[in-house]
Amino acid sequence: MFARFDIEKERLEEFPQRLGTLLDEQLRKIEEIAAAKDAGYEDVIKRLEEMDEQRALFFTPLSHLNSVMNSEETKKAYEESIAQLSLFHSRVSQNRALYEKIKAIESDDIYRKRVLQNEIRDFRLSGADLDEEGKRELEEIDLKLSELSNRFAQNLLDATNSWEMVVESEEDVEGIPEEELAKARFEEDGRVKYRFTLQMPSYIAYMTYGPNRELREKIYRAYTTRAPENAEVIDEILRLREKKARLLGFDSYASYALQTRDARSEDEVMSFLENLLKLSIAAGRAEIEELGRFALREDGLEELESFDIAYYSQKLKRELFDYDENMSRPYFEKSRVVKGVLGIVEELFGYTFRKNDMRLWHESVECYDIYRDGELSARIYFDLEARREKRGGAWMHDWETRFLDSRGELHLPSAFVVANFSPAQGGEPSLLRHDDVVTLFHEMGHAIHHLFSAMDERSISGINGVAWDVVEFPSQFLENFAYEAPILERFAYHYRSGEKIPTEILGAIKRSKNFQAAMAMLRQLEFAIFDFRLHMKLYQGAEVRELLESVRERTALVKTPAYNRFEHGFSHIFAGGYAAGYYSYKWAEVLSADAFFACVAEDGSFDREKADGYAKNILSQGGAEDMSTLYKRWLGRRARPESLLELYDIGSGE
Numbered sequence: 001m002f003a004r005f006d007i008e009k010e011r012l013e014e015f016p017q018r019l020g021t022l023l024d025e026q027l028r029k030i031e032e033i034a035a036a037k038d039a040g041y042e043d044v045i046k047r048l049e050e051m052d053e054q055r056a057l058f059f060t061p062l063s064h065l066n067s068v069m070n071s072e073e074t075k076k077a078y079e080e081s082i083a084q085l086s087l088f089h090s091r092v093s094q095n096r097a098l099y100e101k102i103k104a105i106e107s108d109d110i111y112r113k114r115v116l117q118n119e120i121r122d123f124r125l126s127g128a129d130l131d132e133e134g135k136r137e138l139e140e141i142d143l144k145l146s147e148l149s150n151r152f153a154q155n156l157l158d159a160t161n162s163w164e165m166v167v168e169s170e171e172d173v174e175g176i177p178e179e180e181l182a183k184a185r186f187e188e189d190g191r192v193k194y195r196f197t198l199q200m201p202s203y204i205a206y207m208t209y210g211p212n213r214e215l216r217e218k219i220y221r222a223y224t225t226r227a228p229e230n231a232e233v234i235d236e237i238l239r240l241r242e243k244k245a246r247l248l249g250f251d252s253y254a255s256y257a258l259q260t261r262d263a264r265s266e267d268e269v270m271s272f273l274e275n276l277l278k279l280s281i282a283a284g285r286a287e288i289e290e291l292g293r294f295a296l297r298e299d300g301l302e303e304l305e306s307f308d309i310a311y312y313s314q315k316l317k318r319e320l321f322d323y324d325e326n327m328s329r330p331y332f333e334k335s336r337v338v339k340g341v342l343g344i345v346e347e348l349f350g351y352t353f354r355k356n357d358m359r360l361w362h363e364s365v366e367c368y369d370i371y372r373d374g375e376l377s378a379r380i381y382f383d384l385e386a387r388r389e390k391r392g393g394a395w396m397h398d399w400e401t402r403f404l405d406s407r408g409e410l411h412l413p414s415a416f417v418v419a420n421f422s423p424a425q426g427g428e429p430s431l432l433r434h435d436d437v438v439t440l441f442h443e444m445g446h447a448i449h450h451l452f453s454a455m456d457e458r459s460i461s462g463i464n465g466v467a468w469d470v471v472e473f474p475s476q477f478l479e480n481f482a483y484e485a486p487i488l489e490r491f492a493y494h495y496r497s498g499e500k501i502p503t504e505i506l507g508a509i510k511r512s513k514n515f516q517a518a519m520a521m522l523r524q525l526e527f528a529i530f531d532f533r534l535h536m537k538l539y540q541g542a543e544v545r546e547l548l549e550s551v552r553e554r555t556a557l558v559k560t561p562a563y564n565r566f567e568h569g570f571s572h573i574f575a576g577g578y579a580a581g582y583y584s585y586k587w588a589e590v591l592s593a594d595a596f597f598a599c600v601a602e603d604g605s606f607d608r609e610k611a612d613g614y615a616k617n618i619l620s621q622g623g624a625e626d627m628s629t630l631y632k633r634w635l636g637r638r639a640r641p642e643s644l645l646e647l648y649d650i651g652s653g654e
Contacts (some may be wrong), residue, residue: 034097082449090139093126153575180205220307283518296301323508334430340491378451383421397445445478454620465623469584476592517648535580594639
């Protein structure tokens with residue numbers, strides 16, 4: 001029913017060759033499809049979808065391992081493989097005969113019509129209308145871009161893993177939670193010392209709790225100056241993206257990217273971002289002024305620097321709300337949180353999760369089979385603990401996709417949920433920050449969007465075919481529930497005593513939810529405006545830095561140190577899929593905030609009817625229709641932008 005995750009280390013060397021054999025066979029089959037006479041939807045689209053699934057089944061395990069169990073072997077196999085895949089996709093997408101074959105197919109089925117429309121659009125965006133010289137040029141560009149994105153990510157990972165800071169003084173670690181200190185502690189020459197790295201849990205621990213300002217700046221400087229070699233990579237990526245866009249007939253890469261987005265124009269995106277900036281800036285300035293007054297009163301600090309923000313924010317937060325995340329961590333033991341999240345999803349949407357004890361790529365990984373009305377419907381894998389060989393951050397990645405093949409056989413979906421939570425160590429379980437709990441809800445939102453699909457057409461099933469700027473909607477919607485006391489109290493029990501989380505802590509979590517919300521909004525707007533403007537025309541060399549600084553002049557509440565090279569680590573847009581699309585987090589957040597208020601009453605109770613409607617009209621439909629259409633069908637209206645400001649309790653700023 002489901003594919004087995006089975007890549008043996010000793011066979012990694014053979015992987016690119018085996019992939020090449022598969023791709024050659026698929027290219028041969030595609031040529032046959034393109035040459036066949038009187039081929040209809042089943043003969044063309046269904047067979048292409050089957051080949052898409054076959055490639056995903058074969059390649060995804062390697063891609064996944066390269067992210068979660070990175071090694072020289074996985075790196076080499078992955079780099080060779082993506083080069084082959086890039087070339088394969090270029091050849092298929094530029095196959096004129098196949099393109100003409102698809103354009104000739106007709107269907108009265110609304111879902112198949114959507115598939116055909118998307119296919120024709122994607123062919124055009126892939127250069128199917130270009131002459132042979134143009135196709136060869138585009139193929140070279142795509143291959144190089146794939147290589148450069150991987151190089152950017154690998155440079156960042158290598159730089160992250162190569163740096164450490166050893167602290168010898170107990171004074172310099174005073175106030176850091178014991179759970180983090182235990183991971184950092186080691187003995188050398190008969191002395192206890194502490195090792196901090198640029199891995200996210202370790203970095204966050206010192207930036208948030210580290211009392212030595214010089215050491216905070218030291219680790220901050222190391223983090224923000226990682227991978228300087230990525231400057232050249234960025235220039236080449238931007239140059240090639242611009243070249244690709246113009247080759248395909250667009251004025252900019254941003255314009256090209258919007259062809260598959262919910263937003264329709266550059267002006268619409270920039271107006272959206274500028275409006276949020278206008279509405280948030282006054283509240284942000286008030287928040288940073290409050291923090292500055294606190295730092296002055298607390299330590300006589302006359303001017304805040306970037307490496308002070310997290311430290312004084314947690315201290316101010318604790319003073320205001322008598323709460324910091326260390327107080328709640330003992331109540332958020334990883335396994336119990338996972339079960340709690342699954343239980344909530346079960347209650348809201350009517351699915352059942354059953355643990356599968358299969359052996360996987362790491363002992364900390366868990367697998368659950370998902371049932372609907374007693375029938376197996378999907379599978380999900382959780383890899384949540386940080387380790388050296390895993391890239392930073394958190395993400396969901398689809399593996400298998402629900403669809404009906406040409407034989408009428410139903411394929412079931414599966415997905416990975418990955419995070420970098422503090423690992424179990426020294427007999428102690430993995431304990432999560434509340435932010436980690438939010439992250440888990442977020443990624444679970446992505447996962448159920450893929451896994452709860454009811455579509456029979458693969459290319460619009462799950463997250464497939466969903467516009468990129470609304471793909472974050474289901475994840476952000478679900479994460480909003482992670483702040484609600486009725487939700488948290490279902491699984492928040494002390495990992496030792498079994499004591500239920502105190503209502504005071506739950507209240508503090510809820511009250512502190514919007515602490516410095518405007519500051520966070522402005523930070524995200526900085527990223528989004530920088531990203532979108534960066535792709536509206538070609539920037540090179542110092543121009544990239546100058547653009548970022550010009551954006552920061554309007555968004556940054558504290559002057560960023562001159563040495564900061566944030567762009568060198570901006571993997572979302574240079575190694576991920578968010579180029580000219582980082583705005584989508586806020587774009588989708590309007591939907592998520594509005595949907596949340598639709599499902600939650602003023603007394604905090606949950607509207608099961610609305611939740612069921614959300615599952616039927618949003619989750620199950622995948623990319624079958626535009627999200628605006630699906631949303632209006634669910635609630636009978638468009639999402640209200642004001643809901644986002646209400647969610648964060650941010651005033652108009654006027």
